[in-house]
Amino acid sequence: MSKKHIIVDPITRIEGHLRVEAVIDENNTIVDAFASSTMFRGIETILKGRDPRDAGMLAMRICGVCTGTHYQRSIEAVEHAFDVTIPKNARIVRNLLQGALYLHDHTVHFYHLHALDWVDITSALKADPKLAAQEAFKWSDEPYMAGEGELKVIQERVAKFVKQGRLGLFANAYWGNKHYKLSPEQNLIAVAHYLQALDMQRDASKMMAIFGGKMPHPQSIVVGGVTCVQDIKNPARIAQFKSLLNKFRNFIKRAYLADVLMAGTVYADEALDGTGGGLKNFMSYGDFKLDDTGFYGAEQLFPSGVVLNGDLSKLHPLDQTKIAEDVSHAWYEGTGKPEHPYEGTTIPKYTGLNKKEDGFAYLKTEEKYSWIKSPIYDDHRVEVGPLARVVIGLAAKDPLMSKYATGFLAKLGDKLGLGKAAPASVIFSTVGRTAARAIETELMADVMMGWVDELAANVASGDLSTWTEFDFDEVSKDAKGFGMAEAPRGGLGHWVVIKDGKIENYQAVVPSTWNAAPRDYKGRMGAYEAALIGTKVANPDEPLEILRTIHSFDPCIACAVHIVDTKGKELGSFKVNTSCAV
Amino acid sequence: MTDRRDALMQLFSAKGSKVNTNRGAEYYDNLAVQMQDRLDELAKTPAANKISIDGILENEGLSRRDFMKWASAACAMLMLPPVFTPMVAQAAELMNRVPVIWIELQDCAGNSEAILRSDAPTIDELILETISLEFNETLMAAAGHAAEEHLEEAMHTFKGKYLCVVEGSIPMAMDGQYGTIGASGETFKDHLIRVAKDSAAVVAVGTCATFGGVPAASPNPTAAVGVQDIVKGKAIINIPACPANPANITGTILHYVLSGQVPELDHLNRPKFAFGYRIHDNCERRAHFDAGEFVEEWGDDGAKNNFCLYKMGCKGPMTFNNCSIVKYNSGTSWPVGAGHGCIGCSEPDFWDKYAQERPMADTHFKAPTGGVEKTVDEFGLGLLTAAGIGIGIHAAISATVGKSEE
Numbered sequence: 001m002s003k004k005h006i007i008v009d010p011i012t013r014i015e016g017h018l019r020v021e022a023v024i025d026e027n028n029t030i031v032d033a034f035a036s037s038t039m040f041r042g043i044e045t046i047l048k049g050r051d052p053r054d055a056g057m058l059a060m061r062i063c064g065v066c067t068g069t070h071y072q073r074s075i076e077a078v079e080h081a082f083d084v085t086i087p088k089n090a091r092i093v094r095n096l097l098q099g100a101l102y103l104h105d106h107t108v109h110f111y112h113l114h115a116l117d118w119v120d121i122t123s124a125l126k127a128d129p130k131l132a133a134q135e136a137f138k139w140s141d142e143p144y145m146a147g148e149g150e151l152k153v154i155q156e157r158v159a160k161f162v163k164q165g166r167l168g169l170f171a172n173a174y175w176g177n178k179h180y181k182l183s184p185e186q187n188l189i190a191v192a193h194y195l196q197a198l199d200m201q202r203d204a205s206k207m208m209a210i211f212g213g214k215m216p217h218p219q220s221i222v223v224g225g226v227t228c229v230q231d232i233k234n235p236a237r238i239a240q241f242k243s244l245l246n247k248f249r250n251f252i253k254r255a256y257l258a259d260v261l262m263a264g265t266v267y268a269d270e271a272l273d274g275t276g277g278g279l280k281n282f283m284s285y286g287d288f289k290l291d292d293t294g295f296y297g298a299e300q301l302f303p304s305g306v307v308l309n310g311d312l313s314k315l316h317p318l319d320q321t322k323i324a325e326d327v328s329h330a331w332y333e334g335t336g337k338p339e340h341p342y343e344g345t346t347i348p349k350y351t352g353l354n355k356k357e358d359g360f361a362y363l364k365t366e367e368k369y370s371w372i373k374s375p376i377y378d379d380h381r382v383e384v385g386p387l388a389r390v391v392i393g394l395a396a397k398d399p400l401m402s403k404y405a406t407g408f409l410a411k412l413g414d415k416l417g418l419g420k421a422a423p424a425s426v427i428f429s430t431v432g433r434t435a436a437r438a439i440e441t442e443l444m445a446d447v448m449m450g451w452v453d454e455l456a457a458n459v460a461s462g463d464l465s466t467w468t469e470f471d472f473d474e475v476s477k478d479a480k481g482f483g484m485a486e487a488p489r490g491g492l493g494h495w496v497v498i499k500d501g502k503i504e505n506y507q508a509v510v511p512s513t514w515n516a517a518p519r520d521y522k523g524r525m526g527a528y529e530a531a532l533i534g535t536k537v538a539n540p541d542e543p544l545e546i547l548r549t550i551h552s553f554d555p556c557i558a559c560a561v562h563i564v565d566t567k568g569k570e571l572g573s574f575k576v577n578t579s580c581a582v
Numbered sequence: 583m584t585d586r587r588d589a590l591m592q593l594f595s596a597k598g599s600k601v602n603t604n605r606g607a608e609y610y611d612n613l614a615v616q617m618q619d620r621l622d623e624l625a626k627t628p629a630a631n632k633i634s635i636d637g638i639l640e641n642e643g644l645s646r647r648d649f650m651k652w653a654s655a656a657c658a659m660l661m662l663p664p665v666f667t668p669m670v671a672q673a674a675e676l677m678n679r680v681p682v683i684w685i686e687l688q689d690c691a692g693n694s695e696a697i698l699r700s701d702a703p704t705i706d707e708l709i710l711e712t713i714s715l716e717f718n719e720t721l722m723a724a725a726g727h728a729a730e731e732h733l734e735e736a737m738h739t740f741k742g743k744y745l746c747v748v749e750g751s752i753p754m755a756m757d758g759q760y761g762t763i764g765a766s767g768e769t770f771k772d773h774l775i776r777v778a779k780d781s782a783a784v785v786a787v788g789t790c791a792t793f794g795g796v797p798a799a800s801p802n803p804t805a806a807v808g809v810q811d812i813v814k815g816k817a818i819i820n821i822p823a824c825p826a827n828p829a830n831i832t833g834t835i836l837h838y839v840l841s842g843q844v845p846e847l848d849h850l851n852r853p854k855f856a857f858g859y860r861i862h863d864n865c866e867r868r869a870h871f872d873a874g875e876f877v878e879e880w881g882d883d884g885a886k887n888n889f890c891l892y893k894m895g896c897k898g899p900m901t902f903n904n905c906s907i908v909k910y911n912s913g914t915s916w917p918v919g920a921g922h923g924c925i926g927c928s929e930p931d932f933w934d935k936y937a938q939e940r941p942m943a944d945t946h947f948k949a950p951t952g953g954v955e956k957t958v959d960e961f962g963l964g965l966l967t968a969a970g971i972g973i974g975i976h977a978a979i980s981a982t983v984g985k986s987e988e
Contacts, residue, residue, distance in 0.1 A: 006726075007726065007727075007765045008725055008726035008727075009726060009763065009764055009765050010719055010725065010726070010729060010730075010763055010764065011725055011726070012719045012720070012722050012723075012724065012725040012729055013719075013720065013721065013722070013723070013725070014720075015690070015691040015720070016691070017686075017761065017762075017763060038761065038762045038763065038767075039687075039688060039760070039761040039762075039770075040753070040760045040761065040804060041688055041753075041760075041796065041797040041803070041804060041806070042797070042803030042804055043796065043797075045801065045803045046796070046797075046799045046800065046801070046802075046803065046933075050938075051938055051939075053938075053939055054937060054938040054939060057925060057937050058796065058799065058933060058937065061690055061692070061795075061796040061824065062690065063690050063691070063692075064689070064690035064691045064692020064693070064694070064695050064696075064825060065690070065691050065692075065695055067690075067692065067695075087881075108698070112698070112721060113720075116723045121723075166714055166716075168714055168715050168716055169715055169716075169717075169718060169721050169722040169723060170722075170723045171716075171722075171723075171724065171732050171735075172723075172724040172728040172729065172731060172732040172735075173723035173724045173728065174724075174728070198698075201698070202911075202912065205911050206911045206912055206914045208911075209910055209911035209914035209915045210914060210915060211920065212915075212920060213910070213915050213916055213917040213918075213919060213920030213921075213922060214909075214910035214911060214915065214916055214917060214920075215910070215911055216692045216695045216696055216825055217692060217824055217825060218920070219917035219920060219922045219925070220917070220920040220921060220922050222880055222922070222939065224880060225880060225881060226921075227880055227881075227885065227920060227921030227922040228920045228921050229881055229885050229886050229921055230885075230886070230888055230919075230920075230921055231915070231920060231921075233886065350756060350759055352759070353762070353767040355766075355767070359765075359766055360765045360766055360767075361762075361765070361766055361767030464886060465881060466880070466881040466885075467879070467880035467881030469879070541727075542728075543725065543726055547725055
């Protein structure tokens with residue numbers, strides 16, 4: 001048997017349009033991989049010429065999943081350009097909005113976008129609910145709605161669904177694949193939480209709606225502050241937020257963390273052998289301002305930095321001037337060498353797919369094959385996201401992140417019978433990436449409880465200020481700024497150049513640009529591609545393992561696709577102020 | 583000044599701008615017979631998905647009474663007299679007979695997310711979950727070839743019967759190659775035409791699928807268009823807004839089950855039950871508009887007292903949608919509730935006309951010409967700026983009046 005070249009398109013359970021091609025050798029091991037974005041909109045082009053105060057609304061529509069985070073970055077970029085520092089209430093409300101997004105996004109990702117890569121729904125039908133209820137106590141001291149009676153009801157509900165013959169969204173999946181490793185009882189617990197999470201996530205989105213007006217696409221953030229003064233003024237509204245948060249936090253601890261621990265233990269072999277580890281270079285911009293110091297001076301919940309080659313002992317400070325973008329393998333014209341994003345050109349050059357006799361169209365992998373550019377940091381390919389934040393937190397010896405991460409590793413070591421904590425190196429894997437997201441979710445839920453109290457106390461002290469005044473005509477004559485922070489999926493930056501009250505240039509470099517990028521000018525792989533190499537697949541016709549690793553990054557492809565000018569013209573240049581390195 | 587104010591009063595109270603909610607006994611009797619026939623016919627068809635509402639209710643710990651309460655509210659939303667409530671309930675139970683294939687094109691998944699996050703423990707989503715949702719890329723388990731095969735199978739099995747829900751616009755530039763899907767690299771345009779072809783009707787959800795939305799905003803780099811520009815010879819229902827309110831998606835599907843027909847639509851193919859009123863007509867801050875009490879800048883005393891947001895760029899007076907009634911996320915809030923003006927997201931070209939923080943009267947947009955249309959059907963572009971200016975004048979007058987009274 002020779003090598004097999006497979007196409008997975010569409011990659012489902014993600015945001016956006018993504019294709020992956022993989023070459024699998026005779027031992028069913030992935031030896032080569034290519035990731036391609038197949039959709040383009042050009043939102044940054046659309047932003048040009050508009051009033052900078054309106055940019056946030058439109059920039060938010062880059063993505064309906066991490067929706068509020070683009071909104072905030074865009075508004076911050078303009079505030080940075082105008083040098084406007086927002087009031088304390090506004091800072092806390094924005095943190096709460098983005099914090100709630102983390103909770104919602106991570107939970108929905110794990111259960112509804114990712115779990116079916118680990119959990120075999122059909123196997124759950126074979127479970128003994130009584131044993132499953134006992135099993136649940138292995139992973140949590142107080143399992144979430146996983147008593148025998150509750151599990152039995154869920155099992156019957158699923159059985160009824162399967163029996164009627166149409167599996168709808170669950171049809172044609174890879175049920176029964178031997179790389180599904182959970183026991184029927186474990187699968188049943190996970191399926192129960194899959195369904196309960198559908199309910200829970202509605203509550204999390206209510207949290208965002210309290211201060212955001214609606215979700216997705218909230219509407220309460222403006223340049224200078226927030227508009228939801230009525231909602232922060234009302235103690236019942238803040239209490240409602242806290243009560244929803246508490247309820248959700250309960251679910252995170254008793255269901256999400258427990259299930260990730262369970263999956264992490266069962267799939268520990270794949271974590272220990274580093275399956276899906278990929279680049280092992282990580283970057284975080286840092287995020288969640290904890291005080292009201294002006295731009296990029298505030299203390300942050302998540303530290304910024306870069307870690308290379310998985311070396312946790314060495315944290316490199318982040319210097320954004322070292323960011324460059326390369327288009328050797330992206331559908332744009334370029335000079336052949338990486339250039340700073342604000343100095344490079346963006347000329348579309350779609351070279352198409354290679355239609356073959358088998359009826360499929362293949363990526364021209366030797367040439368250009370994606371709408372995503374290849375960003376490079378200090379001439380390294382890097383990964384961003386929850387794993388990167390955990391890695392940077394550990395490398396920075398951040399007490400909070402260290403506490404949650406080592407706590408999880410200790411539990412994992414215990415479950416694996418290691419007699420000590422699991423080695424930190426297990427996080428450099430597909431399993432680790434998924435665990436990092438859960439670790440961070442718990443941290444966020446706990447920290448947010450304090451933020452709600454901080455907001456309530458500040459309002460009670462008589463501070464109702466939600467907006468900082470600025471003289472638009474004055475500050476918008478000639479200004480530039482950036483909003484750099486951490487979206488749930490990783491480092492996200494929006495850059496804006498403003499001239500005479502209008503946007504002259506706009507750029508967004510987003511998490512999935514870093515992760516889903518194609519090869520670079522040196523032929524080095526992007527994070528998705530690198531993570532797939534060496535993975536064994538049980539059955540080449542069922543790309544289960546590919547989905548598992550790709551999903552562990554939580555792809556958000558609509559975000560990732562870069563700008564283009566309709567006429568293919570250069571979009572102007574933007575020199576980054578070196579003193580603003582974050 | 584009084585003249586202008588009268589003209590404005592007239593504009594907002596003109597009979598033509600009202601949706602007709604009472605069409606007389608004969609109309610409703612006929613409708614009832616028609617609907618009952620349709621429901622009986624549906625009841626006889628083999629179910630696509632046999633999960634019963636009763637089972638779901640039981641599993642979710644909800645009573646039959648909760649369900650009937652919902653049915654009566656849904657009935658009111660669809661602008662049917664209360665006698666239709668049992669039929670609405672019956673239709674909900676038959677919703678699992680309508681297979682739905684949901685495709686995503688130039689989108690941000692915001693509408694899929696909205697459905698996922700929609701109203702809390704109400705029955706709306708339970709029903710959405712119990713329709714036979716055959717294909718939705720954001721949620722489905724299968725990927726790649728397996729996903730494509732399933733799509734083919736579902737389209738074949740439910741030929742002529744499924745609703746094709748579309749999220750996202752269609753790029754037409756560069757022969758449509760700004761968006762491709764599947765192993766064969768099919769363009770979004772071809773994909774849409776193929777999936778829509780054998781559907782019973784096409785439901786475009788969100789403003790991208792209906793009117794082009796974000797990608798079509800000036801200068802429309804990919805020449806993006808809405809579904810109605812591509813699909814011809816099919817019933818098309820547009821449910822705009824960014825994202826579409828899930829209650830309106832449910833309402834539309836429910837209506838289809840009830841009548842086997844698309845709901846009554848306005849000139850933009852939007853269901854009148856949802857898009858028959860302006861945001862402004864039912865706004866909780868309307869009294870402040872009438873009293874001339876406005877927020878003048880973010881965070882001011884007006885903002886702290888829930889005053890009208892017109893001067894901060896609210897486009898509620900130009901926007902047809904039911905946000906002010908239905909709200910979002912289980913009625914938790916809505917943009918105006920959170921202190922920000924409406925951006926007109928259910929109107930065509932709103933990114934280039936409405937989505938900014940200044941009132942229409944102060945924008946640089948050219949005032950389009952046209953008569954003073956009053957109804958939702960006629961309420962064309964022409965009026966929007968005219969009304970904007972009119973309301974701007976009203977705002978100015980009210981402010982003056984307010985001040986002189988102080």
